[in-house]
Amino acid sequence: MSDAAHPARGPGDRLTAHFWRRPKLLTLLLLLPPLLWLGVVYIGSLAALLLQSFYSIDPFSGLVVPEFTLKTYGELLIPSNFDIIVRTVAMAAAVTLAAAILGFPIAFFAARYAKGRWKAVFYLGIMLPLWSSYLVKVYAWKLILAKEGIITWAAEGIGAGNLLNAVLALPVIGGNSLSTSYIGTFLVFLYVWLPYMILPMQASLERVPTSMLEASADLGASNWRTLRSVILPLALPGVVAGSIFTFSLTLGDYIIPQIVGSSRFFIGQAVYSLQGTAGNIPLAAAFAVVPIAIMLVYLTIARKMGAFDAL
Amino acid sequence: MHSDARPPLALTLAAIGGLLFLHLPIVLIFLYAFTTEDRSYQFPPPGLTTEWFAVAWNREDIWPPLYLSLRVAALSSGLALVLGTLCAAAMARARFFGRDTISLLVVLPIALPGIITGMSLRSAFAIGDIPFSTFTIVLGHATFCIVIVYNNAVARFRRLGASMLEASADLGANSFQTFRHVILPNLGSALLAGGMLAFALSFDEVIVTTFTAGQQSTLPIWMLNELVRPRQRPVTNVVAIVVFVATFLPILAAYYLTRGAEETAGGGK
Amino acid sequence: MTPAVEFQSVSRHFGAVKAVDRVDLTIAEGSFFAMLGPSGSGKTTCLRLISGFEMPTSGAVRIFGEDMGMVPPNRRHVNTVFQDYALFPHMNVRDNVAYGLMVKGVDRRSREARAEEMLSLVKLDGFGGRKPAQLSGGQRQRVALARALVNEPRVLLLDEPLGALDLKLREAMQDELKSLQQRLGITFVFVTHDQGEALSMADRVAVFNEGRVAQVGTPSEIYERPATRFVADFVGSSNVLAPEVTEAFGGPRAWASLRPEAIRLVSGGRVRGTVTGTRYLGAGTRLEVRAGALPGPPSGEHDGGIAVLVPAGAAVPAVGAEVALDWDAAALHVMGDGA
Numbered sequence: 001m002s003d004a005a006h007p008a009r010g011p012g013d014r015l016t017a018h019f020w021r022r023p024k025l026l027t028l029l030l031l032l033p034p035l036l037w038l039g040v041v042y043i044g045s046l047a048a049l050l051l052q053s054f055y056s057i058d059p060f061s062g063l064v065v066p067e068f069t070l071k072t073y074g075e076l077l078i079p080s081n082f083d084i085i086v087r088t089v090a091m092a093a094a095v096t097l098a099a100a101i102l103g104f105p106i107a108f109f110a111a112r113y114a115k116g117r118w119k120a121v122f123y124l125g126i127m128l129p130l131w132s133s134y135l136v137k138v139y140a141w142k143l144i145l146a147k148e149g150i151i152t153w154a155a156e157g158i159g160a161g162n163l164l165n166a167v168l169a170l171p172v173i174g175g176n177s178l179s180t181s182y183i184g185t186f187l188v189f190l191y192v193w194l195p196y197m198i199l200p201m202q203a204s205l206e207r208v209p210t211s212m213l214e215a216s217a218d219l220g221a222s223n224w225r226t227l228r229s230v231i232l233p234l235a236l237p238g239v240v241a242g243s244i245f246t247f248s249l250t251l252g253d254y255i256i257p258q259i260v261g262s263s264r265f266f267i268g269q270a271v272y273s274l275q276g277t278a279g280n281i282p283l284a285a286a287f288a289v290v291p292i293a294i295m296l297v298y299l300t301i302a303r304k305m306g307a308f309d310a311l
Numbered sequence: 312m313h314s315d316a317r318p319p320l321a322l323t324l325a326a327i328g329g330l331l332f333l334h335l336p337i338v339l340i341f342l343y344a345f346t347t348e349d350r351s352y353q354f355p356p357p358g359l360t361t362e363w364f365a366v367a368w369n370r371e372d373i374w375p376p377l378y379l380s381l382r383v384a385a386l387s388s389g390l391a392l393v394l395g396t397l398c399a400a401a402m403a404r405a406r407f408f409g410r411d412t413i414s415l416l417v418v419l420p421i422a423l424p425g426i427i428t429g430m431s432l433r434s435a436f437a438i439g440d441i442p443f444s445t446f447t448i449v450l451g452h453a454t455f456c457i458v459i460v461y462n463n464a465v466a467r468f469r470r471l472g473a474s475m476l477e478a479s480a481d482l483g484a485n486s487f488q489t490f491r492h493v494i495l496p497n498l499g500s501a502l503l504a505g506g507m508l509a510f511a512l513s514f515d516e517v518i519v520t521t522f523t524a525g526q527q528s529t530l531p532i533w534m535l536n537e538l539v540r541p542r543q544r545p546v547t548n549v550v551a552i553v554v555f556v557a558t559f560l561p562i563l564a565a566y567y568l569t570r571g572a573e574e575t576a577g578g579g580k
Numbered sequence: 581m582t583p584a585v586e587f588q589s590v591s592r593h594f595g596a597v598k599a600v601d602r603v604d605l606t607i608a609e610g611s612f613f614a615m616l617g618p619s620g621s622g623k624t625t626c627l628r629l630i631s632g633f634e635m636p637t638s639g640a641v642r643i644f645g646e647d648m649g650m651v652p653p654n655r656r657h658v659n660t661v662f663q664d665y666a667l668f669p670h671m672n673v674r675d676n677v678a679y680g681l682m683v684k685g686v687d688r689r690s691r692e693a694r695a696e697e698m699l700s701l702v703k704l705d706g707f708g709g710r711k712p713a714q715l716s717g718g719q720r721q722r723v724a725l726a727r728a729l730v731n732e733p734r735v736l737l738l739d740e741p742l743g744a745l746d747l748k749l750r751e752a753m754q755d756e757l758k759s760l761q762q763r764l765g766i767t768f769v770f771v772t773h774d775q776g777e778a779l780s781m782a783d784r785v786a787v788f789n790e791g792r793v794a795q796v797g798t799p800s801e802i803y804e805r806p807a808t809r810f811v812a813d814f815v816g817s818s819n820v821l822a823p824e825v826t827e828a829f830g831g832p833r834a835w836a837s838l839r840p841e842a843i844r845l846v847s848g849g850r851v852r853g854t855v856t857g858t859r860y861l862g863a864g865t866r867l868e869v870r871a872g873a874l875p876g877p878p879s880g881e882h883d884g885g886i887a888v889l890v891p892a893g894a895a896v897p898a899v900g901a902e903v904a905l906d907w908d909a910a911a912l913h914v915m916g917d918g919a
Contacts, residue, residue: 003644003734006483006655013655016485020632020652023404030401031413034394034457038416042454045431052434064437102332105325113318122330124566129333131508131562133515135531136551139538140336143343146352150339153354194333223319244422252424255517259538268426272521275430281437288430292423477633478666480653482680483731492683496670 052285064281072282076290081270085290088267091182092250095189096243099197102190103242107198108231111205126202130195138256141188145179145260152177175262185261192256193249197242204238205231240302247298251291267291340555344548352544363545370546373533377553380514380530383445387452388460388509394453395460395509396502403468420455428455429522436523443525451519456509463505463569464498471497504568507561515558530554582645584609584735584767585630590639592625599625601791602639607769607784609644609734612761614778615771617788618814623771626788627737630769631660643735659728663739665720667712673699673723674708680731698726701760718749729764736761738770742777754781775815779803787811804839807916812837819843819886826914835915840866840889842911845897849906855897856885865890869903 008014019026056069075081110122129137144150155164168174168181175181212230254268265273267287274284318326344363346356367373398417402410420428432451441447471494479489517531524532534554537547587605591598600622607613615623628634629641632653641648643658659680667676674695675682681691692708699705702722712720721741728736741757742750758781761768772778778785779799786796787810795807806812809820818837821829826836830850841864853871867888888905890896897903 002646002657004646004648004657005643005651006657008655012485012487016480016487016654017650017652019486021635021650027401027404030397030404034398034401034417035413037394038420038454038457041450042420042428042431043416045428045435048435048438049427049431051438102329105322106329109318109322109326113322125330125333127566128559128562129337131511131558132337133531133551133554133558135515135517135534135538136340136555137336139534139547139551140340142538143339143352143354144336148351148353150354191332191336194329248422248424252426253518254426255535259535268424268518271426271430275433275522281434284430285434288427292427295423472664472666474662474664474666475668477631477653478660478662478668478727479679479683480633481631481658481660482683482727483654484679484683485654488683492679493668 049285049288052282053289055282055285057280057282062279072286075283076286081287084265084267084270084287087264088251089294091186091189091266092247094186095193095250096197096246098186098190099194099246100201100239100243103194103197103201104235107201107205107235107238110198111202111208126195126198130199134192135255137192138188138259141184141191142179142259145177145184145187147177147179149179179260180262182262185257188256188260189250189253193246196245196249197239200241200245201235201238204241205235208234237305240305244295244298244302248291248295251294337555340548340551344545344552346545346548349543349545363543363549366543367546367549373530373546373550376528376530376533379445379448379527383448383452383529384510384513386445386449387456387513388506390449390453391456391460391509392502392506395457395505396464396498398457399461399464399468402465403471403473417458417461421458425455425516425518426522429519432519433522443523443527445527447523447525448520448527448529451523452513452516455516455519456513459509459512460502460505463501463508467498467501500568504565507565507568511558511561515554581609583607583642584611584644585769586642586645587626587629588640588642590626590629590636590641592622592629592634593637598791600629600636603791603793605786605793605796607735607767609767610765611784612758612768612782613770614782614785615769615788616773616775616778616785616815618773620790621788622791623773623786623788624739627660627739627769627771630735631658631737632656657731657733658735658737659731659733660737660739661721661724661728661741663741663743665712665724667720667723667727669712671711672708673704673710673712673715676712676723677708677727677730679727684731694730695726698730699723701729702726717744718753721745721753725760733766735767735769738768740771740773742772742774750777757781779815787815789814805913806837809835809837809915812913812915817887821912826912829912830909831912832914837913837915838886838907838911840887841891842907843886843888844906845888845890845894846904846906849904851886851905853886853903853905855899855901855903858896858899861889862892864892865896867897867903869905871905 008017052064053072054068054070056065056067056071057063058065076085106122106126110119110126114122146152152161152164155161164178167183168177173182173186175184178184178187208231212234252268254266254272257266258269267290271284271287274280274287278284342356343352345359345361346353347358347360348356395417398413402413428451432447435441436443436447475493475497476489479493480486484492515531517529517535520529520532521535528536530550531554534547534550537550541547583606585605585607587603590600590603590605592600603622603626605626615626617623625634629636630643630648632648632651636649643656648656668679671679674692677698678686678691678695681694686694696705696708699708702725704719704722704726707715707719707723712723715723721744725741738757742753745753754777757768757770770781779802782799784796785799785802787794787802789808789810795802795811797805797807802811802815806815806818812818812820816839818839821831821836821838823833823835827833828851829836829838851871853869855867856870857868859866859868867890868885869888870885886905888903
């Protein structure tokens, strides 16, 4: 043995030396499997989606014609298809807005006032609904909104049955029962995506230093004034970050409107039925590109507003 | 407004009301599993019974979807564990060109709506003439599970720090010994948490699955069919409880495994 | 005698940044060697070149005459005490210390016995069963020391070993490290940005600046005869005199340094000036004196002023007082270059 170095003992040492001399090689070897997977399976599939959306379907044989055309995208502009897009975007906007309003008190309370045990309660209280089974959550609302369900029972119990009927009699958003109306669809969307809004909002509120609130109060601002001029502007990046989720998830969902709502389609349902029973994969693909395009625009705006720091 | 002041009553009520809004619907599922009424969702239930658990147990159409879901979740979370850990290890090793692109690539499958991942895979299968199988389902699930494992592992690597690995090498350990004696014991609980969350996510997934399953039925797809065309409603309730518990337990376990660390699991669903 | 460590025109570049730039260095066996410099001066990178966590972009690092170009860190007969100690959080103190023996394949009984010996060497008998999280900062540092010494390295590297300790503990540890090094007779190489630490502990000091070695020498050489303006300014806080000023002060026309403690207040000295500020330091009082009729302000940390140290007990003139300054001709140290 020399004074300076131990001899290599076995293949483990020799491999170690090998990678020590070429550190980049090891990094590359580690990255290769996940990058291959995501590159081939995911990016490859996205490319396939784009490719399909530029194909069209032969109206007589019903077979896909693998030739480049913009005809399929043109079909999106047909009123019946365009209505689907407008309806979906309107719903996504409504859900996002409501989630921001409903989520704010929870996020604010959790970020400012919850301490110790209550902090954990709030953390789990938001995290568990976020992670628990999506389908079970949707199903729970099917039970709640059913004509014979708990809401009708409660409304009649407090003598508000007529009010419920009056709401259901409203044009467009009303319906036969809550579970077949847009109100029902909206409520379920709101319920399922709400935690996605609360978490980033809470994160950005936690970053507002307490001293800043005290400074505002010190300067004579009322609570409302502090809320409006200090807290809300500082929470905005979190709200925008949360809205990325609520907006994107609503745009792409097809289970909720299928189970709770009127029979009118949302983008997701259009994609699902077109690729399935109708066998029109090109049009389904073109429909699926719509949420991607909308989200790209949305993300560009959100980035400008600094929402990514709150993620 | 002072931070140590008591919260305004209206805020407290709104916050507690919000939490109740998030939790009460799930409680209702448990109630409905015991109802004697099997043709409607009548509330309050006319009577309570435990017979539906036995009925569900004996229903032969439930077991194959359950097995398929378990198989898919096990395979997907296993694959995601390997791929997500490798990716996190590479990212922890060095700053290199394209890091941001790689982290975007990992997050994308879960950031874009499931219908896009689903429809993309469906398009690829159509172009490649790939027949539906367990493998096609796993392909989709593993893709969006990678990010869950990755997020957990990357945070733990960050906490472990480079000097710990250097100390091990400095004391004479080769890379394999460092992995065995330093990385694995420190990364273990984060990987377990990530794996369990990935399992829960896969077990419950329905949107991507409907595009990649063809005629196969996972438990969520079975449930979806029952929701669209109900047969014995309380049986569906029993299955819903099973699905809920099968996702709830790993999530709770993951929370306790990573509690106290600054990276509590689940932030990145 | 073969030097313990030798740098032969070693450079380490990170992209366009020359962290270490053509460094030549010889560290004699058995010496206590300090690498001193501000952050970003390349001293830590040099330490990592010895341990093997950095590879030279060009040049050669030799340990006992052997080129380390192909030898990875785990095979070098060199151990490190890390700045953050880098103790393994999942192992108790005994397993931490025995780690180097474990990976070598030493059986459990002998390695635990050896670990206990090392713990008693650093005065931590009976702490073997604790987890690192249950120790104080000073105790963790001792564990890190014991862990690095268990492999009986010929060279021990210490990266800012006392940086995280409070003042009292730091002074006690300085003495202890020094006596440990003398007892073990092995080479210690330590990195620090604290000039007091370097001067009091090391037998030789290398002062780093912008990736290069500005000066190597004994502590007194470094302190009394700084080779460059940078060394004069960084080690202690000397008056650095521009060539014109040196000339006016009776020296040649060259950059020079003049220690504040070498200047005396007299009734009729070489230079007259006005006291513009005083700072009480306990062991003395530091005066700011603005000398009149100088060709240009001396470039030191006190722009335009000369620092004078009045020893404790002597009369301290008030701000605004006229004073005359004098010094021994030998105290005016002319430096080799203006860098």
